[in-house]
Amino acid sequence: MIVADKKPVEEIIDYVTDCKNILVLGCNECVTVCEAGGKKEVEVLASTLRMCFLNQGTEVSIDEITLERQCDHEYLEEIRDVADRYDAIISLACGVGVQFMAEKYHSVPIYPGVNTCFLGATEKRGLWTERCQACGNCMLAITGGICPVSRCAKRILNGPCGGSSNGKCEINKDLDCAWQLIIDRLKALDRLEDYEKICSIKDWSTDRAGGPRKVVREDVQS
Amino acid sequence: MRLQYPANVKIIRLPCTGKIDLIHILRAFEKGADGVYVVGCLEGGCHYIGGNLRARKRVEQARKILDLTGIGGERVQMYNLSASDGPLFVQYAIEMNEKILELGPNPIKLKKDAAA
CATH class of the missing domain: 3.40.50.2300 (Response regulator)
Known part of the structure; x- marks a missing residue:
């Protein structure tokens, strides 16, 4: 929401x-x-x-x-x-x-x-955290359901970076390193081979970089 | 015990102070109440686990808003006592009554009366 x-x-x-x-x-x-x-x-x-x-x-x-x-x-x-x-x-x-x-x-x-x-989730009453940046090109399928675009401070697609320490991000010790979460999750899913795949350059034209966006669905238009 | 407490205290009974909402307190002031105090069970002794703790937070929220509006956050207060402690109930009523008498009437009530 x-x-x-x-x-x-x-x-x-x-x-x-x-x-x-x-x-x-x-x-x-x-x-x-x-x-x-x-x-x-x-x-x-x-x-x-x-x-x-x-x-x-x-x-x-x-x-x-x-x-x-x-x-x-x-x-x-x-x-x-x-x-x-x-x-x-x-x-x-x-x-x-x-x-x-x-x-x-x-x-x-x-x-x-x-x-x-x-765009975020209610972790508990009075605590909402960011989960999505609406980049328009969802890559959650390959990152174990954890979004590096919204949850990594650098938005890096092949992480973690050198600032990851004990599972936390260098910008804030209370902030989980998204890539540590991704690795832990892929390991739990026994899909670590996905982590080895290099993620190619993302098409950011679907993000705000391409200007204000629209979704056109002629199939549902009346 | 037949204890006496100030006659200008109007009691509104609730099943638990956790039932009180911020808007209830604000509406009381909007309608001209000079002060509002919430009397809950002792902290840790709530029959519904945390009702009185919720009430305390709401009283704090009301306090901030009353300060902001210029009515004065000190006009709202949270008290805690054991359900059987009648003398303390009276003591809190007297204390609050004296405090409100010292602060004087709700300023928006005065403005409303002046405009009427």
Whole structure:
């Protein structure tokens, strides 16, 4: 899932400081799971903003809505009739949702309420770690299901490098060396011969190096 | 025991302090409460294992938000006691009441009243 973190409230207040009608718009998907932009976080942010403004003696109306998703037309259409009522919309969705909102509703400024961080997994409640960089050319089949692109600090495809020490990466002693993990995993799978194969130069054109990307699936288009 | 505690303390009963959510505390202040305190079981003595520890974290979160909004984080407090310790319950109620009286009313309540 897309992992996001809360933005400092002070930063959000700066965006909307002159607004009188504000909508805090949550998203029921990834940002709900990582506890940054779901219904609960919408309630807390809206309440915080209300108290801030009240304490400043400013009368501001703050509404709360949480959509199923903010990255699909049909869900964003649900606020079509109300969007124009606001001076500002704070979207607690990931960067995709914020942008899609801004593309759809031109008359209202859309502000981000979270910092979108990475594609990751929930290791435990309150701890999310990166697992994928969406390089567009998945090589997990040959690396034992452990991604050197997202988990190796150098993104090297034939590792480990000389900075690997006792299974940890030189940039941080708490960070596992991805290539050590790959070797351990391949050994456990009795597939160490795969490790001996030299990985050829990766086609990075499917990564961000090729500019903004798109997936076109004519077979599912209507 | 028939112990007396300050009459301006309104008790909201919960099955466990772990049931309290951050938004419950914030809404109380939004609606004009001058202070909120959460009284849970002793740490390590939760019937649901960690309910009171969760409550403590939520009280801390509320404290930060109240500081940020200018209402004052000291208006929210977590206390722990044994379920049978009535005198301590009274002591905490008196302590909190005195603290809130010293701090004065919730500033947003004053602003709301002034605007009305």
